[in-house]
Amino acid sequence: MSPGRNGTESGAPLAAASDHVRDELVRFVRALRRAGVAVPANAGVTAGRALADVGLDDPDRVRVALRASLVADATDRPTFDRLFEAFWRRLAAGPDTADAAGWTDDGPEGGLASFGAEPAAGEGGAQDDENEADETVAERHVGAVIGRETTASDADGDGATTARYSPNGRRTAVSAAHASHEFGTAFDTLTESLATLSGRRWRGGGDERPDVRRALRASVATGGTVVEVPRRRRARSELRACLLVDVSRSVLDVVDRSFLLEFLRRAHEAWREARVFFFDDDLREVTSAFDASDERALDALSRAEAEWGGGTRIGGSLARLHERASDAVSRDSVVFVVSDGLEMGDVETLEREAAWLSRRARAVFWLNPLAVSPEYEPTARGMAAALPYLDGLFAFAGPDDLAELARQLDRRGHHGRIGYEYDPRRVEATHERRHTA
Known part of the structure; x- marks a missing residue:
């Protein structure tokens, strides 16, 4: 019996069947990554859509x-084929009999051992799993594709350490204190760059660029002869920002x-001035x-995580900013949006509000944690809708x-x-991947 028919012929609710497909697909993706397969960052979403298109018969x-x-990578196909057989058997077993089919399973977070995949080098196995959250980004994305919104049931730990997830599923424990010298240097460099963005006024002095206007004005007193070329440098201004x-x-x-x-x-x-807003299905x-x-x-971060969870509505949250706190954005301010671009609301609203931000702010930068992956492309519908209105989309991991x-x-x-796309780290990784393919 095909897994697509199992749920309906046995009279099980459709929601249970969808949950079963989603969970098994998430386990399969994790098993591949544990076995060392280089699964792309947004592959869970693509795989969910592929299943919806081809069916399960x-x-x-x-x-x-x-x-x-x-x-x-073509060299990963044998591993895929081996793990697919286990995935299909579990899928065919149905939501009520999967665990009875001889596969040990302790839920979506610990079900990788069921597929017989050995952890890749650097993975910590069961000890690593202790640091995992109850529901991962893969589950959230796949759940969105097959029509099930997922919510978190527990907060992550006690704040002493947290699990850091990279887009390809690798994770390491990190300290809650991140005030390193490396961070301080990078932040100060960014502050200097933002404080002298193009469009801010110039002042005399320094040694950056010739001040042609001042030279021409001064030449009037000497009959048109330029005696000296003054220099000018961009004036630093006190930075204003809105962080969403x-x-x-x-x-x-x-x-x-x-x-x-x-x-x-x-x-x-x-x-x-740096006004900070958290958003999910609302804005605060x-x-x-x-x-x-x-x-x-x-x-504040823990409360927002616990209270919200109905799916990100980026456009609706930006509309709240427009309505309630439009003074947080001005022609002198830089806007940072930290998000993966997964929009669960109205894309037209996101486009309209992103256009408003673009018109009103000095600059709008989108910081996406998923963009650290060389395979990342902004294909999520929210990210694709906002992209034309941004000054830049950048990775955000460290x-x-x-x-x-x-x-x-x-x-x-x-x-x-x-x-x-102009990050040399991404360009080099892409070149190396093509060279070794």
Whole structure:
């Protein structure tokens, strides 16, 4: 009996069948990654859509569709084929009998052992799983594709350590304190770049550029002869910023939270004005949480994670900003949006509000934790809708990403060709991958 018919012929609810497919697909993706297969960052979404398109009646069609979605390197095909057989048997067993079919399983987070995949080098096996959240970004994305919104049931740990998830599923424990020298240097460099963005006024002095206007005005007194060419440099201004942080599960499962909180704290401390907003299915200003101790900021993040969970509505949240706190954005301010671009609401609303931000702000930068992957492409519908209105889309995972943003701004300005696609780390990784293919 095909897995597509099992749920309906046995009278099981359709929702249970969808949950079963979703869970098994998530386990399959994890098993591949544990076995060392280089599964692309957004492959879970692509695989979910592929299943919806081809159906579940023909295992050969499912195999071809999932292999095209999940395998980027031809050398990984034998591993895929081996693990697919176990995946299909579990899928065919149905939601009520999968565990009785001889496969040990302790839920979506611990079900990898069922597939017989050995952890890849550097993976910690069961010890690593203790640091995992109850629901990962892969589950959230796949759940969105097959029509089931997922919610978090518990908060992540006690704040002493947190699980850092990279886009390809690898994870390492990180300390809650991220105030390293490397971070401080990168943040100061970014602050300098933002404070001298193109369009800000110039003043005399320095040794950066010749001041042609002043030279011509001075030449009037000498009969048109230019005696000296004054120099000018861009004046530093006190930076204003609006920081909009997506606190949906799909983001918090990926981003290094200690790095995120340190970035927000330093911005609030170092810049003239830095208003901070958390959003998921609504928007809330949390600027005051960064006035005092780090514990207040961490508490604000934990509360937002626990109270929300209905799916990210980026456009609706930006509309709330427009309606309730439009003064947070001005022609002198820089807007940062920290999000993976997974929109569960109206895309037209997102486009309209992104256009408003673009018209009103000095610059709009989107910081996406998933963009650290060389395979990343902005194909999520929210990300694709917002992209035309951004000055740049950048990776956001650590100090190196802040330094790269500053480097590109210094070289090309915010009106130049900047963004994740011009990151030399991505270009080099792509070249190496093609060379070894």
